[in-house]
Amino acid sequence: MIGVGAAGPARQPGSVAGGAQAMIEPDRMVVAALAVADGIGPRRLSDLLGHHRSPEALLVAAREIRRRSARARGRAGRRSTVGGRAPGAPATTDPLVEDPGLVPRVLEAAAQVERLTDAVRALGLGVVTLDDATYPERLRRIDLPPPVLFVLGSIDALAAPNVVAVVGTRRPSEGGRRAAARIAGALARAEVTVVSGLALGIDGAAHRACLDESGRTVAVLGSGHGVLTPRVHRQLADAMVGRGGAVVSEFAPWREAATWSFPRRNRLVSGLADATVVVEAGVGSGALITAGWALEQGRECFVVPGSMDAPTAAGGLRFLREHHGLARIVSDLPSLLEDLGLGAERAPIVVPGLSDLGPTAARVMERLATADATVDEIAISLELPTAGVLAVLARLELAGLAVQGLGRYRPAGLLATRPSAGPAAGGPGPAVAR
Amino acid sequence: MLATLLSATLHGLQGRVVRVEVDVTRGLPGFRLVGLPDAALQEARERVRGAVRNAGFEYPPSRITVNLAPADVPKAGSAIDLAIALGLLIGSEQLVARERCACLGELALGGEVREVPGILPMVLELGRLGVSRVIVPEASVAEASLAPGVVVSGAATIGDAARILRGRAARRNVAPRAEVVPQSLRSGPDPSSGGRRSDPDVDAVDLAEVRGQLAGRRALEVALAGGHGLLLVGPPGCGKTLLARTIPGLLPPFEDAEALMATVVASAAGLRPTRLVRERPFRAPHHTISYAGMVGGGPRLGPGEVTMAHGGILFLDELPEFGRDVLEALREPLEGGRVVIVRAGRAASLPASFQLVAAMNPCPCGGAGGPESACRCPEPTVRRYAARVSGPLRDRIDIRVDLPRVPPARLVEGVEPETSGVVGPRIRRARSVQIERQGRLNARLAGRALRSACRMQPAIAARAVHLAELEGFTARGTERLLRVARTIADLAASEVVTAEHLEEAAAFRTLRPAIGLAS
Numbered sequence: 043m044i045g046v047g048a049a050g051p052a053r054q055p056g057s058v059a060g061g062a063q064a065m066i067e068p069d070r071m072v073v074a075a076l077a078v079a080d081g082i083g084p085r086r087l088s089d090l091l092g093h094h095r096s097p098e099a100l101l102v103a104a105r106e107i108r109r110r111s112a113r114a115r116g117r118a119g120r121r122s123t124v125g126g127r128a129p130g131a132p133a134t135t136d137p138l139v140e141d142p143g144l145v146p147r148v149l150e151a152a153a154q155v156e157r158l159t160d161a162v163r164a165l166g167l168g169v170v171t172l173d174d175a176t177y178p179e180r181l182r183r184i185d186l187p188p189p190v191l192f193v194l195g196s197i198d199a200l201a202a203p204n205v206v207a208v209v210g211t212r213r214p215s216e217g218g219r220r221a222a223a224r225i226a227g228a229l230a231r232a233e234v235t236v237v238s239g240l241a242l243g244i245d246g247a248a249h250r251a252c253l254d255e256s257g258r259t260v261a262v263l264g265s266g267h268g269v270l271t272p273r274v275h276r277q278l279a280d281a282m283v284g285r286g287g288a289v290v291s292e293f294a295p296w297r298e299a300a301t302w303s304f305p306r307r308n309r310l311v312s313g314l315a316d317a318t319v320v321v322e323a324g325v326g327s328g329a330l331i332t333a334g335w336a337l338e339q340g341r342e343c344f345v346v347p348g349s350m351d352a353p354t355a356a357g358g359l360r361f362l363r364e365h366h367g368l369a370r371i372v373s374d375l376p377s378l379l380e381d382l383g384l385g386a387e388r389a390p391i392v393v394p395g396l397s398d399l400g401p402t403a404a405r406v407m408e409r410l411a412t413a414d415a416t417v418d419e420i421a422i423s424l425e426l427p428t429a430g431v432l433a434v435l436a437r438l439e440l441a442g443l444a445v446q447g448l449g450r451y452r453p454a455g456l457l458a459t460r461p462s463a464g465p466a467a468g469g470p471g472p473a474v475a476r
Numbered sequence: 477m478l479a480t481l482l483s484a485t486l487h488g489l490q491g492r493v494v495r496v497e498v499d500v501t502r503g504l505p506g507f508r509l510v511g512l513p514d515a516a517l518q519e520a521r522e523r524v525r526g527a528v529r530n531a532g533f534e535y536p537p538s539r540i541t542v543n544l545a546p547a548d549v550p551k552a553g554s555a556i557d558l559a560i561a562l563g564l565l566i567g568s569e570q571l572v573a574r575e576r577c578a579c580l581g582e583l584a585l586g587g588e589v590r591e592v593p594g595i596l597p598m599v600l601e602l603g604r605l606g607v608s609r610v611i612v613p614e615a616s617v618a619e620a621s622l623a624p625g626v627v628v629s630g631a632a633t634i635g636d637a638a639r640i641l642r643g644r645a646a647r648r649n650v651a652p653r654a655e656v657v658p659q660s661l662r663s664g665p666d667p668s669s670g671g672r673r674s675d676p677d678v679d680a681v682d683l684a685e686v687r688g689q690l691a692g693r694r695a696l697e698v699a700l701a702g703g704h705g706l707l708l709v710g711p712p713g714c715g716k717t718l719l720a721r722t723i724p725g726l727l728p729p730f731e732d733a734e735a736l737m738a739t740v741v742a743s744a745a746g747l748r749p750t751r752l753v754r755e756r757p758f759r760a761p762h763h764t765i766s767y768a769g770m771v772g773g774g775p776r777l778g779p780g781e782v783t784m785a786h787g788g789i790l791f792l793d794e795l796p797e798f799g800r801d802v803l804e805a806l807r808e809p810l811e812g813g814r815v816v817i818v819r820a821g822r823a824a825s826l827p828a829s830f831q832l833v834a835a836m837n838p839c840p841c842g843g844a845g846g847p848e849s850a851c852r853c854p855e856p857t858v859r860r861y862a863a864r865v866s867g868p869l870r871d872r873i874d875i876r877v878d879l880p881r882v883p884p885a886r887l888v889e890g891v892e893p894e895t896s897g898v899v900g901p902r903i904r905r906a907r908s909v910q911i912e913r914q915g916r917l918n919a920r921l922a923g924r925a926l927r928s929a930c931r932m933q934p935a936i937a938a939r940a941v942h943l944a945e946l947e948g949f950t951a952r953g954t955e956r957l958l959r960v961a962r963t964i965a966d967l968a969a970s971e972v973v974t975a976e977h978l979e980e981a982a983a984f985r986t987l988r989p990a991i992g993l994a995s
Binding site: 203227228231232233254255256375376379384416417418421422428429430431432433434435436437439440446447448449450 | 688689690691693694709710711838877878879880891923924927934937938940941942943944945951954964968976977979980981982983984
């Protein structure tokens with residue numbers, strides 16, 4: 043297991059990879075160091091690793107090239123060898139040879155391996171690479187997935203059958219905060235893993251609501267773990283990890299958050315989830331970047347609409363307009379859950395196919411459609427057990443086909459308006475079954 | 477001469493041992509009682525004087541000082557009378573005590589020993605501190621004998637008590653009944669005592685007498701099976717009260733440990749139990765009850781209705797008619813199962829873990845739900861009426877059921893309702909399943925424990941979220957739904973909660989308008 047927050051010793055000065063943390067294999071750390079190095083993007087990293095047998099071999103090759111070029115410079119100073127293929131080298135497309143500028147960057151990264159290993163160990167992080175089975179499947183499917191993820195907590199939370207991102211502005215209205223909490227809470231109750239960015243405002247509200255419902259929730263950082271941003275959410279992050287969730291970052295543990303790091307992080311937020319829900323977003327809000335990424339990545343995107351006059355709604359509304367037909371509207375909580383496919387059994391109820399509610403329900407509806415009735419009347423005239431009648435009536439109420447007042451159930455919705463249902467329902471007199 | 481005897485007072489439900497020191501010396505005749513006695517105790521002087529004289533002893537013309545130790549604890553009640561009188565006799569050398577025993581009892585001027593409330597907790601406390609023999613009023617012998625490990629002697633008069641102290645009285649140990657021997661506290665329930673009510677004022681109604689009201693009957697069964705708070709809403713005459721009065725016949729008897737506690741409560745409340753109280757209490761205070769009547773109080777910090785309902789049912793008929801402070805006072809016991817009474821620097825914490833059953837009309841005039849436009853209440857009045865049942869109370873009500881007017885007789889005719897003898901065992905079984913699984917009734921489950929007890933398939937859990945929509949999507953509403961569904965599953969002897977169970981639970985949801993919806 044890679045992702046589980048290592049329970050290893052905090053800092054062991056001068057210790058090399060010991061038995062206590064077998065997961066921190068040198069190769070893995072080399073890959074991690076390359077992934078977080080400046081000037082080596084995911085694409086070039088995958089080229090490099092694809093060409094060389096192992097990360098170790100890559101380092102050996104890089105050192106060899108540098109040594110040779112130094113020697114060449116020393117022997118015949120007239121020619122800058124960089125750019126030319128070293129004589130005798132096999133005719134390959136080794137990216138190191140193609141682009142010799144990479145060599146110093148690779149070697150610089152190699153020099154960081156020890157620092158990175160120490161930091162990972164000190165913070166108790168797990169290191170998950172693209173080659174690992176535990177690498178989140180959803181993220182693997184986006185364009186240029188990050189080669190390495192640093193994980194505090196349980197990466198398994200991201201392998202849940204349903205993962206939904208809930209994002210929004212850092213300065214929400216009270217209503218927005220409440221909406222985020224309600225949505226995240228309902229998702230948690232439906233055993234959905236909620237992903238967000240640990241930011242102040244909507245993100246934090248979503249994480250917290252998820253915890254309140256004992257759900258699992260994952261944060262994606264715009265910084266390294268060692269400089270967790272925002273700092274005030276440190277406890278929240280710990281709580282999430284404590285409850286089976288995780289805090290994930292693609293940045294080196296010491297990397298400070300920067301204006302460019304958050305948009306880059308947003309790509310992971312949407313990429314880790316099946317769908318992204320934007321709760322409140324002003325114009326230019328980072329949440330809209332996440333939403334844009336979701337559509338780009340072929341994921342669902344939902345926006346909670348707001349008033350035309352509310353600055354916290356302006357960005358979301360504009361996004362809806364610009365992505366007409368792609369981004370969807372959240373009209374109410376049940377329909378959001380339904381749209382997310384979390385309420386499979388609800389759909390047949392709403393659909394006019396009345397027989398879908400079950401044979402008992404059909405008989406009760408038949409009885410109700412003629413006139414309103416009490417539980418007694420229904421149970422006795424149809425010879426059904428009381429418990430069953432109560433269950434069916436609740437089902438009908440949920441489907442909007444019946445309402446109850448003072449112990450009498452009356453037809454509603456389709457049931458009240460259905461022309462084939464005999465006498466028009468809703469008559470005032472109490473119904474008496476013969 | 478100085479005489480020292482042990483006695484006790486009652487503090488809440490707890491007996492407190494008091495050392496009675498009586499010093500009879502030469503000097504100006506007089507009687508001083510020190511050690512923070514209350515008014516009733518201060519008057520012990522007069523009772524003791526009368527009783528001693530009229531019982532054929534001499535009231536010594538000496539200086540009499542009575543000290544009640546510990547001196548800094550206020551003492552209340554008249555249970556110490558007997559000890560003072562006997563101390564007086566010993567101090568004036570009219571009596572030589574050969575036996576060492578504690579003495580409890582109030583004195584009449586004629587020398588008779590009268591009963592006092594709380595004999596059982598006082599004897600229990602004396603026994604706990606190692607006293608092996610206690611003299612109690614003759615009428616309280618049976619009650620006092622419920623305390624294990626203490627030899628109890630009954631005294632009808634001071635003379636009897638004096639004889640016992642002299643060691644001349646035959647040791648009249650009460651014949652141990654199955655119910656009174658100490659071992660009974662550890663043995664199984666006594667079949668001979670189950671089912672009978674100690675309080676003849678409340679006749680248990682058999683469930684078969686309730687005609688129709690199938691939803692109400694079912695709601696009651698589920699509520700009792702899981703210990704859920706129950707609210708019955710319906711017009712006058714629809715059978716709310718009748719339904720509630722079937723409860724005593726449906727509840728399982730107390731287990732031994734609970735029975736002792738219930739007996740202590742009954743004793744402290746002055747109900748003078750003569751055997752272990754096995755029946756769960758069913759308290760139905762009138763809505764004019766005062767705050768002190770509900771939570772307890774008085775100089776002895778005596779138990780109120782919430783404590784007397786401990787382990788049983790507190791039935792509040794006409795719920796919105798109760799005083800606001802009275803309803804508010806239910807908050808603490810409903811949350812914590814205890815109530816703390818504080819009076820003038822003294823405090824007592826009394827057990828008050830009861831199941832709430834309440835009934836109310838849908839509107840103040842009660843006409844709603846009847847024939848058309850029978851209700852003439854203006855809408856704000858109705859809203860205010862319903863709003864009186866607020867906050868903490870509503871949170872503790874898991875099940876609400878709306879009872880319609882009694883349906884036409886011919887509809888119900890020919891349908892034989894189930895009797896209490898059928899429904900009671902079902903309730904008992906469901907309760908024991910819960911105790912076995914989680915050590916408490918479902919009504920006391922919440923959060924993670926609740927979710928794990930429900931053992932729902934993921935699809936069913938999603939269904940629960942939908943049904944929670946009817947409850948306004950609050951976390952509380954969802955929990956309420958799950959709790960009730962768990963109980964319904966237990967009644968059906970199902971290990972897992974299914975969609976059907978959830979749906980039935982949703983039919984009992986509490987979030988409904990008080991009055992019928994306009995059509």
